[in-house]
Amino acid sequence: MLLIHLFIYLGIIAAGVSGALVGIKKELDLFGVVCLCIATSLGGGIVRDILIGNLPPAAFVDAKYFFVSLTSGLFTWIFYQKIKRMNHLVISDAIGLGVFTAVGSNTAMSLFSDNYFLILSMGLITGIGGGVLRDIFSKEIPYVFKKEVYAIASIVGALSFILIHGTVSNTFAMYVCLLVTFLIRIIAVIYKINFPIYREKTDLPSNL
Amino acid sequence: MLLIHLFIYLGIIAAGVSGALVGIKKELDLFGVVCLCIATSLGGGIVRDILIGNLPPAAFVDAKYFFVSLTSGLFTWIFYQKIKRMNHLVISDAIGLGVFTAVGSNTAMSLFSDNYFLILSMGLITGIGGGVLRDIFSKEIPYVFKKEVYAIASIVGALSFILIHGTVSNTFAMYVCLLVTFLIRIIAVIYKINFPIYREKTDLPSNL
Amino acid sequence: MLLIHLFIYLGIIAAGVSGALVGIKKELDLFGVVCLCIATSLGGGIVRDILIGNLPPAAFVDAKYFFVSLTSGLFTWIFYQKIKRMNHLVISDAIGLGVFTAVGSNTAMSLFSDNYFLILSMGLITGIGGGVLRDIFSKEIPYVFKKEVYAIASIVGALSFILIHGTVSNTFAMYVCLLVTFLIRIIAVIYKINFPIYREKTDLPSNL
Numbered sequence: 360m361l362l363i364h365l366f367i368y369l370g371i372i373a374a375g376v377s378g379a380l381v382g383i384k385k386e387l388d389l390f391g392v393v394c395l396c397i398a399t400s401l402g403g404g405i406v407r408d409i410l411i412g413n414l415p416p417a418a419f420v421d422a423k424y425f426f427v428s429l430t431s432g433l434f435t436w437i438f439y440q441k442i443k444r445m446n447h448l449v450i451s452d453a454i455g456l457g458v459f460t461a462v463g464s465n466t467a468m469s470l471f472s473d474n475y476f477l478i479l480s481m482g483l484i485t486g487i488g489g490g491v492l493r494d495i496f497s498k499e500i501p502y503v504f505k506k507e508v509y510a511i512a513s514i515v516g517a518l519s520f521i522l523i524h525g526t527v528s529n530t531f532a533m534y535v536c537l538l539v540t541f542l543i544r545i546i547a548v549i550y551k552i553n554f555p556i557y558r559e560k561t562d563l564p565s566n567l
Numbered sequence: 568m569l570l571i572h573l574f575i576y577l578g579i580i581a582a583g584v585s586g587a588l589v590g591i592k593k594e595l596d597l598f599g600v601v602c603l604c605i606a607t608s609l610g611g612g613i614v615r616d617i618l619i620g621n622l623p624p625a626a627f628v629d630a631k632y633f634f635v636s637l638t639s640g641l642f643t644w645i646f647y648q649k650i651k652r653m654n655h656l657v658i659s660d661a662i663g664l665g666v667f668t669a670v671g672s673n674t675a676m677s678l679f680s681d682n683y684f685l686i687l688s689m690g691l692i693t694g695i696g697g698g699v700l701r702d703i704f705s706k707e708i709p710y711v712f713k714k715e716v717y718a719i720a721s722i723v724g725a726l727s728f729i730l731i732h733g734t735v736s737n738t739f740a741m742y743v744c745l746l747v748t749f750l751i752r753i754i755a756v757i758y759k760i761n762f763p764i765y766r767e768k769t770d771l772p773s774n775l
Numbered sequence: 776m777l778l779i780h781l782f783i784y785l786g787i788i789a790a791g792v793s794g795a796l797v798g799i800k801k802e803l804d805l806f807g808v809v810c811l812c813i814a815t816s817l818g819g820g821i822v823r824d825i826l827i828g829n830l831p832p833a834a835f836v837d838a839k840y841f842f843v844s845l846t847s848g849l850f851t852w853i854f855y856q857k858i859k860r861m862n863h864l865v866i867s868d869a870i871g872l873g874v875f876t877a878v879g880s881n882t883a884m885s886l887f888s889d890n891y892f893l894i895l896s897m898g899l900i901t902g903i904g905g906g907v908l909r910d911i912f913s914k915e916i917p918y919v920f921k922k923e924v925y926a927i928a929s930i931v932g933a934l935s936f937i938l939i940h941g942t943v944s945n946t947f948a949m950y951v952c953l954l955v956t957f958l959i960r961i962i963a964v965i966y967k968i969n970f971p972i973y974r975e976k977t978d979l980p981s982n983l
Contacts, residue, residue: 382712388762390719391712405618410821412830414620415685422684439765476838477831491912498708500914504798504807511806554804557855590920596970598927599920613826622828623893630892647973704907706916 363533367462368427370455375400375431376442377452378493383439385497395493396432397425403488407463407481411470449548453512457540460486460513461533464520468529475521482517483510486540508547508554516540571741575670576635578663583608583639584650585660586701591647593705603701604640605633611696615671615689619678657756661720665748668694668721669741672728676737683729690725691718694748716755716762724748779949783878784843786871791816791847792858793868794909799855801913811909812848813841819904823879823897827886865964869928873956876902876929877949880936884945891937898933899926902956924963924970932956 378399382392401418408416418424435442442448463485467478487510491501503509520536527535546552586607590600609626616624626632643650650656671693675686695718699709711717728744735743754760794815798808817834824832834840851858858864879901883894903919903926910917919925936952943951962968 383765385708386764387708387712388714388764390762391709392765394712394718409617409825410831410835412620412828415618415679419618419685419688420682425684436765471831474836476841477835480835495703495911496709496712498706498914500801500803501807501912504803504810504912506804510810554806556802556804557799557808557852591973593916594972595916595920596922596972598970599917600973602920602926617825620828623826623887627826627893627896628890633892644973703911704917704920706914 361530363458363461363530366454366458366537369451370458371400371424371427372431373448373451373455374459374489375428376435376448377490379432379435380439380443381493381497383436387497389436392436393429393432395496396435397428398496399489399493400428400431401425401489402492403459403463403485403490406488406492407466407485410484411467411477411481413466413470450545453541453544453548454537456486456509456513456544457516457537459489460516460540461520461536464517464536465529465533468520468524478521479514479517482520482536483513486510486513486516506553508552509544511554512540512543512547515543569738571666571669571738574662574666574745577659578666579608579632579635580639581656581659581663582667582697583636584643584656585698587640587643588647588651589701589705591644591651595705597644600644601637601640603704604643605636606704607697607701608636608639609633609697610700611667611671611693611698614696614700615674615693618692619675619685619689621674621678658753661749661752661756662745664694664717664721664752665724665745667697668724668748669728669744672725672744673737673741676728676732686729687722687725690728690744691721694718694721694724714761716760717752719762720748720751720755723751777946779874779877779946779953782870782874782953785867786874787816787840787843788847789864789867789871790875790905791844792851792864793906795848795851796855796859797909797913799852799859803913805852808852809845809848811912812851813844814912815905815909816844816847817841817905818908819875819879819901819906822904822908823882823901826900827883827893827897829882829886866961869957869960869964870953872902872925872929872960873932873953875905876932876956877936877952880933880952881945881949884936884940894937895930895933898936898952899929902926902929902932922969924968925960927970928956928959928963931959 375396379392379396382395387395401424405416405418408414460482464478464482466485467481471477487503490503494501516536516539519539520532523535524532583604587600587604590603595603609632613624613626616622668690672686672690674693675689679685695711698711702709724744724747727747728740731743732740791812795808795812798811803811817840821832821834824830824834876898880894880898882901883897887893906919907917932952932955935955936948939951940948
């Protein structure tokens with residue numbers, strides 16, 4: 360088994376935990392928590408497979424990803440009090456973003472190798488799609504639209520995959536994509552780098 | 568015409584009425600009420616067909632399901648005062664859940680007969696997908712994620728379909744699936760069986 | 776270049792501006808504003824292409840529509856104070872509704888020429904789909920379900936396309952569809968024509 364598979368499972372688990380945490384906070388029942396967990400883990404890949412016509416999506420053809428995600432959801436339910444306090448979730452989440460971006464870019468590259476725009480889009484959608492689904496199911500504006508350098512890390516990662524692809528092996532290109540995405544995301548977290556939000560200038564005097 | 572077709576129409580009508588009732592309560596206009604009605608009736612099957620690559624979805628190829636749903640929506644609009652007080656809606660709703668699960672499992676079985684995980688997933692998604700779409704369109708967290716033994720009835724029903732399939736005729740297996748789903752759902756309603764919701768233990772003294 | 780292409784770009788820009796305006800009002804960050812802009816511009820066509828199995832969707836195959844939409848989003852961000860006060864946006868929005876309906880009907884006709892129900896549905900979904908996605912992403916009940924003669928304009932436009940198709944050239948039929956949709960929408964805006972909303976009769980005396 361390649362190292363990349365370990366990272367894929369880690370990404371699925373990190374995403375599943377984030378989905379389950381939101382589900383518990385929103386007072387969903389156990390079924391709802393598990394659904395949110397699975398949607399967050401596998402949703403990005405499912406949306407990508409729908410868009411590129413790879414049907415049924417990989418997540419339905421091979422159940423092993425489903426069971427990994429399901430297990431992470433049940434663990435989050437059982438050990439909620441401990442898991443919700445874990446600060447290093449941000450690290451596995453960043454690995455997840457990186458590995459999903461790498462897998463998405465690679466899948467699109469294997470089918471449509473000459474369309475860089477499509478490859479970039481599929482890297483991004485695989486990277487952030489699960490989180491967007493999680494937020495829509497839990498009646499929130501997608502977090503990725505509101506805060507933090509999250510999507511940009513995925514975009515730059517997918518770009519790096521496209522740039523070095525062809526000169527190195529596929530697997531190596533995926534590792535580079537993972538690393539670039541991970542580093543940008545972690546740097547953004549450490550230095551609290553956010554994207555601008557439009558602030559309306561008010562003409563009212565602030566005082567008197 | 569087989570009896571199963573009668574149940575299918577009953578399921579479409581029950582789902583359509585539930586969608587239209589939500590639409591009227593949310594103060595949508597007549598077009599919105601009809602859209603919500605149709606999304607609830609046909610949404611589960613449309614999502615299933617997208618996922619298994621059966622495109623365009625059956626609901627767009629043959630308009631008769633659309634017109635049955637549309638009619639149920641207009642009836643709900645006209646007779647809203649009477650329909651909103653009908654308690655036995657829960658029975659036709661349970662029939663709908665059962666028949667959608669049976670149709671979804673059977674459709675997936677006809678295309679991918681050896682992938683039980685896919686068949687189970689498609690039974691469930693056909694069963695609950697319409698209600699999930701209805702709730703997202705009306706800005707609610709999907710009801711099926713929050714309350715009651717609803718999805719589990721569909722899952723067990725699809726399992727029963729997979730188990731007896733091959734030993735009996737297709738149609739008979741669908742009736743069994745319908746009956747199992749229906750009974751579990753009705754029993755859960757009668758005995759008010761709910762799935763657990765995570766309750767945080769507070770360490771604060773409740774008094775003083 | 777045919778005139779219809781100019782209208783298509785105008786429609787993409789009008790939809791993109793409407794998406795970006797909502798994004799800024801909802802206090803999304805720049806990435807979120809751009810995402811909402813692109814979802815509104817291209818979402819209707821993407822959903823249509825998923826439903827008719829035209830995968831990957833046209834918007835991912837040819838990046839030029841993406842870049843037109845992206846540019847409209849960035850312009851809206853930069854010139855927000857001016858653009859938000861523009862009343863004639865309603866005119867370009869109506870052109871957008873008309874041209875998306877025409878393109879959607881024509882695309883479905885080219886693949887499934889004998890299924891009028893499908894053609895009508897795809898015209899409508901291409902016309903209103905982007906706005907529905909915009910509203911779901913920004914946690915609102917889709918505007919088109921709540922107010923104004925918007926969808927009906929698209930439905931009648933698609934009907935006119937189906938009726939005259941075959942007797943005139945494809946392109947001419949698209950212009951007729953655009954014009955019919957545009958006129959109905961504009962007349963509805965001018966005369967403030969709304970679809971009925973169900974009002975519950977209260978038995979309470981309104982006074983004393």
